[in-house]
Amino acid sequence: MTAPLACDRPPGSTCRMLDEPALAAGHWRDWTTSVETLLDRSHDHRELVTCNSCGQFWLWDWHEVTNWTSGDDSSWAIFAAVGSVDEARALARDSAAIASHPRAVYCNRPGDGVETTGRVKGGES
Numbered sequence: 077m078t079a080p081l082a083c084d085r086p087p088g089s090t091c092r093m094l095d096e097p098a099l100a101a102g103h104w105r106d107w108t109t110s111v112e113t114l115l116d117r118s119h120d121h122r123e124l125v126t127c128n129s130c131g132q133f134w135l136w137d138w139h140e141v142t143n144w145t146s147g148d149d150s151s152w153a154i155f156a157a158v159g160s161v162d163e164a165r166a167l168a169r170d171s172a173a174i175a176s177h178p179r180a181v182y183c184n185r186p187g188d189g190v191e192t193t194g195r196v197k198g199g200e201s
């Protein structure tokens with residue numbers, strides 16, 4: 077199996093991560109650039125990043141759940157495709173809107189299970 081590594085699409089096209097949510101589980105830091113940190117707490121992080129290839133803005137929403145019994149923490153992340161810095165700033169204040177964003181992918185990492193990725197429910201098919 078060859079996992080997709082990065083978006084390689086030209087500027088203005090649909091970011092590959094939207095079509096291939098598995099990219100949300102990979103080394104996305106390698107092919108994106110951080111634009112602005114919007115929330116920074118020990119177990120919650122929201123950051124605006126941009127795809128180095130196609131230029132898509134992504135609001136990255138990350139949450140960690142500490143597992144006090146086994147030590148394997150769980151985490152989930154949502155990448156919501158946004159059109160501008162202002163849209164990202166507004167969205168970053170609305171957890172419900174992120175969780176049901178129509179153009180978003182998720183990466184779920186259970187501490188004791190198998191990592192999964194996919195389109196956020198309510199999103200385009």
Ligand SMILES: [Zn+2]
Binds near residue numbers: 092128129130131132
């Ligand atoms: Zn892209």
